[in-house]
Amino acid sequence: MTKKYVYNFSEGNKDMRSLLGGKGANLAEMKSLGINVPPGFTITTESCNSYYENGERIKPEILKQINEQLEILEKEIGKKLGCLENPLLVSVRSGAVYSMPGMMDTILNLGLNDETTIVLAKKNNNYRFAYDSYRRFIQMFSDVVMGVEKYKFEEVLTRVKQENGYEQDSDMNEKDLFKVVEEFKAIYKKETGKEFPMSVKEQLMLAVEAVFKSWNNNRAKVYRRLHSISDKLGTAVNIQAMVFGNMGENCGTGVSFSRNPVTGEDELFGEYLINAQGEDVVAGIRTPKNISVLEEDMPNLYKEFVDISKKLEKHYKDMQDIEFTIEDGKLYILQTRNAKRTPNAVVEVAVSLVEEGVITKEEAILRIGSDEVNKLLHATFEEKSLKNAKQLTQGLAASPGAATGHIYFSAEEAVEAAKKYPVILVREETSPEDIEGMVSSQAIVTLRGGMTSHAAVVARGMGKCCVCGCQNMIIDYKDKTLRVSDEVLNEGDVISVDGSSGKVYSGEVEKVEAQFSERFKKLLSWADEIREMRVFANADNETDAKVAFDFGAEGVGLCRTEHMFFEEDRISLVRKMILAADTQERVKFLDRLQPIQSEDFYKIFKAADGKSVNIRLLDPPLHEFLPKDDKTIEVIAEEIGVTVAQLNAKIKSIAEFNPMMGHRGCRLGMTYPEIYLMQAKAISAAAIRARKDGHEVTVEIMIPLVGLEKEISYLREKIVELVEKEIHLYATDFNYKVGTMIEIPRACLIADKVAKHADFFSFGTNDLTQLTFGYSRDDAEKFIDIYKKKNILESDPFVHLDESGVLQLMEIAVNKARQTKPNIKLGICGEHGGDEKSILLCSKIGLGYVSCSPYRVIIARIAAAKAAIGAEESATTK
Numbered sequence: 091m092t093k094k095y096v097y098n099f100s101e102g103n104k105d106m107r108s109l110l111g112g113k114g115a116n117l118a119e120m121k122s123l124g125i126n127v128p129p130g131f132t133i134t135t136e137s138c139n140s141y142y143e144n145g146e147r148i149k150p151e152i153l154k155q156i157n158e159q160l161e162i163l164e165k166e167i168g169k170k171l172g173c174l175e176n177p178l179l180v181s182v183r184s185g186a187v188y189s190m191p192g193m194m195d196t197i198l199n200l201g202l203n204d205e206t207t208i209v210l211a212k213k214n215n216n217y218r219f220a221y222d223s224y225r226r227f228i229q230m231f232s233d234v235v236m237g238v239e240k241y242k243f244e245e246v247l248t249r250v251k252q253e254n255g256y257e258q259d260s261d262m263n264e265k266d267l268f269k270v271v272e273e274f275k276a277i278y279k280k281e282t283g284k285e286f287p288m289s290v291k292e293q294l295m296l297a298v299e300a301v302f303k304s305w306n307n308n309r310a311k312v313y314r315r316l317h318s319i320s321d322k323l324g325t326a327v328n329i330q331a332m333v334f335g336n337m338g339e340n341c342g343t344g345v346s347f348s349r350n351p352v353t354g355e356d357e358l359f360g361e362y363l364i365n366a367q368g369e370d371v372v373a374g375i376r377t378p379k380n381i382s383v384l385e386e387d388m389p390n391l392y393k394e395f396v397d398i399s400k401k402l403e404k405h406y407k408d409m410q411d412i413e414f415t416i417e418d419g420k421l422y423i424l425q426t427r428n429a430k431r432t433p434n435a436v437v438e439v440a441v442s443l444v445e446e447g448v449i450t451k452e453e454a455i456l457r458i459g460s461d462e463v464n465k466l467l468h469a470t471f472e473e474k475s476l477k478n479a480k481q482l483t484q485g486l487a488a489s490p491g492a493a494t495g496h497i498y499f500s501a502e503e504a505v506e507a508a509k510k511y512p513v514i515l516v517r518e519e520t521s522p523e524d525i526e527g528m529v530s531s532q533a534i535v536t537l538r539g540g541m542t543s544h545a546a547v548v549a550r551g552m553g554k555c556c557v558c559g560c561q562n563m564i565i566d567y568k569d570k571t572l573r574v575s576d577e578v579l580n581e582g583d584v585i586s587v588d589g590s591s592g593k594v595y596s597g598e599v600e601k602v603e604a605q606f607s608e609r610f611k612k613l614l615s616w617a618d619e620i621r622e623m624r625v626f627a628n629a630d631n632e633t634d635a636k637v638a639f640d641f642g643a644e645g646v647g648l649c650r651t652e653h654m655f656f657e658e659d660r661i662s663l664v665r666k667m668i669l670a671a672d673t674q675e676r677v678k679f680l681d682r683l684q685p686i687q688s689e690d691f692y693k694i695f696k697a698a699d700g701k702s703v704n705i706r707l708l709d710p711p712l713h714e715f716l717p718k719d720d721k722t723i724e725v726i727a728e729e730i731g732v733t734v735a736q737l738n739a740k741i742k743s744i745a746e747f748n749p750m751m752g753h754r755g756c757r758l759g760m761t762y763p764e765i766y767l768m769q770a771k772a773i774s775a776a777a778i779r780a781r782k783d784g785h786e787v788t789v790e791i792m793i794p795l796v797g798l799e800k801e802i803s804y805l806r807e808k809i810v811e812l813v814e815k816e817i818h819l820y821a822t823d824f825n826y827k828v829g830t831m832i833e834i835p836r837a838c839l840i841a842d843k844v845a846k847h848a849d850f851f852s853f854g855t856n857d858l859t860q861l862t863f864g865y866s867r868d869d870a871e872k873f874i875d876i877y878k879k880k881n882i883l884e885s886d887p888f889v890h891l892d893e894s895g896v897l898q899l900m901e902i903a904v905n906k907a908r909q910t911k912p913n914i915k916l917g918i919c920g921e922h923g924g925d926e927k928s929i930l931l932c933s934k935i936g937l938g939y940v941s942c943s944p945y946r947v948i949i950a951r952i953a954a955a956k957a958a959i960g961a962e963e964s965a966t967t968k
């Protein structure tokens with residue numbers, strides 16, 4: 091049997107999208123629903139692919155099938171292409187699998203030539219209409235099929251209008267249009283060296299071929315790249331009988347959404363024009379009327395349209411975007427598709443549809459993309475204002491949100507300036523010393539650093555907008571200037587930062603504040619009913635923990651204790667502790683740190699009130715804490731009683747070539763056990779105090795960066811011994827567990843042995859990714875971007891968990907750990923814990939919980955529900 095390349099609208103349905111394209115599949119579906127669709131047929135996407143495989147020629151069997159379908163169409167409508175009694179006119183439109191608005195080509199009024207135009211004019215007793223249609227056709231055909239530039243035709247129209255003192259195209263009368271047609275044909279001949287084709291069959295085949303070709307025009311290719319649409323899909327071509335909205339006062343054309351695409355409200359939202367063709371609405375030549383006015387203009391038709399719109403919505407189980415034309419008082423639907431909408435409308439519509447019984451709660455959850463949730467939780471820039479904004483630079487979208495402020499290049503100056511107006515901190519990179527500047531700023535922009543760099547992790551934790559790794563910026567700290575190409579900005583100048591796109595703009599861009607509607611809360615409650623994975627938060631202090639609990643976190647999954655040392659009074663103690671000459675000296679500073687830590691832990695326990703709190707023992711990449719400037723070095727030297735030279739020598743001896751692979755995590759605990767013991771004591775004291783105050787306490791003590799069984803066995807023993815001693819001493823019990831982070835590939839491979847000494851595993855996928863790939867998490871952005879562009883990496887592995895490598899190691903660890911302890915608690919606390927795609931993967935390998943920054947808790951709750959529903963991929967807005 092020969093393959094079927096061409097389908098009548100009566101032969102297809104909505105599920106044949108990949109073969110018929112979105113438009114073709116929906117036209118066929120509407121036809122089967124009994125909706126008045128002008129008849130026609132679809133040439134499949136496979137025909138487009140075969141056109142390319144066949145050296146850009148349409149195969150004879152496809153041509154044959156097109157002709158057969160054309161005959162069927164002619165019979166159905168009682169008109170014939172090129173016929174001098176009753177000529178058929180058709181539209182030829184592309185129709186890709188995923189909508190690519192305006193990217194490919196369309197030709198209207200095909201079938202007109204010198205003769206059929208006269209027939210059309212006489213039949214309708216309207217020469218103006220006939221010649222206007224003909225000139226539009228010549229112009230579109232010349233542009234789409236032969237590549238004759240549009241402006242050459244526009245020049246003629248402008249001249250004719252000027253000569254006659256007309257303002258609009260519609261002022262041209264039949265005589266003007268007749269002359270325009272002659273001039274257009276002459277342009278065609280001059281530009282192509284051929285006469286404008288009078289053969290309507292030739293017109294049709296050339297048009298079909300041109301639509302196939304438009305699949306590979308530049309703008310379509312760029313659009314596909316931007317929206318991750320495969321080049322292999324091809325486009326379908328829809329040939330459809332023309333209906334005219336421009337034949338008089340009982341005609342019209344319009345576009346309407348079945349609901350409001352901005353708010354999601356259940357009301358028609360659209361516009362239309364009486365006596366016009368579709369392109370007039372789009373081109374803005376005349377101001378269209380609001381769709382509600384149609385109710386007065388043509389009440390019956392309006393009612394019919396409302397009914398159709400509801401019917402289509404129910405049928406597609408989603409809000410629709412519908413194009414229609416009215417010809418001679420009769421309503422035709424030309425297209426329907428799922429409507430694009432704002433994130434707020436995504437939620438409103440999905441929840442309303444559940445309430446109306448159209449979709450299930452699960453379907454509603456699958457419709458919400460994590461990008462959309464992100465936008466709902468953070469301010470965004472107003473679209474129109476954004477279009478006019480001048481982009482300064484682009485970096486990594488490290489922490490979402492939108493902020494405008496005055497730039498400052500040091501934390502101290504940012505803190506000072508923030509007292510008078512909003513500030514944005516711009517740094518080459520941030521370090522713990524910058525923490526107060528970060529707190530005072532509306533946004534943080536850095537030149538260096540990736541998605542897990544200090545700036546990114548800390549900003550995300552604070553819910554603060556951040557763009558990292560803007561590599562083309564030059565910051566001159568001395569002159570206090572920021573240079574990007576030719577543009578120079580001074581301290582105090584205003585910029586706007588979009589943490590969701592990674593773009594930075596000069597000047598102010600208007601903002602839209604975050605929205606958190608009742609319907610969204612409802613959707614979240616459904617997600618909680620459905621999900622199986624638990625959701626915890628990475629929170630380093632009481633404030634973050636409270637924010638996280640408000641967002642629905644079930645506990646703290648990671649408290650990075652080194653982050654508790656960032657504040658000025660503490661950082662100097664930590665520095666002195668690190669730089670102490672010997673154990674005795676170190677213990678002196680540790681003794682001063684202990685009550686401070688204990689107080690912080692106590693506050694978190696109190697806020698958590700029985701929810702589990704996971705405290706990770708100190709894991710500072712030492713370089714982040716070493717003093718850098720001469721003044722600080724002088725002060726510390728004096729305070730610890732050494733000379734500046736001696737202190738510099740000590741700093742030099744501690745400094746590492748590769749700090750992220752150096753003396754950090756449990757290695758520090760092994761070499762200076764007194765540090766971890768101080769922390770265990772601070773935890774015990776805080777827990778005992780909280781218990782005495784009537785609070786439940788469940789604490790997990792987590793040992794970082796374990797790679798050897800002996801590291802964890804040694805440290806666990808010491809910690810348990812101390813905690814038990816404290817419990818005994820104060821005769822107050824509390825729930826505690828000791829476990830480890832899994833961040834080193836070796837730990838995954840020996841997970842069965844590590845599990846002997848651990849009550850839980852928490853995958854630290856930031857370090858695990860760094861060490862599995864061998865990519866520095868602070869520098870990799872330099873080449874990851876290029877790798878992505880060259881298709882070497884599909885995505886940044888620090889953002890989306892690497893399925894074939896890192897996840898495999900995690901799976902090995904999960905299986906091995908369960909061999910030793912079948913019920914061991916397993917979860918993730920790397921940045922991937924707040925990424926939807928990664929959460930789906932974590933669920934696949936059987937992790938019981940995810941922990942993420944407070945502001946991603948909601949995304950994680952929804953993603954965990956999607957995982958329980960069995961989603962493979964996140965929702966897309968393609």
Ligand code: PEP
Pocket residue numbers: 542648650709833853854855856857858919920921
């Ligand atoms: C990790 O490595 O994934 C982790 C959570 O720890 P940190 O980012 O603090 O190194």
Ligand code: MG
Pocket residue numbers: 833854856857
């Ligand atoms: Mg780590």
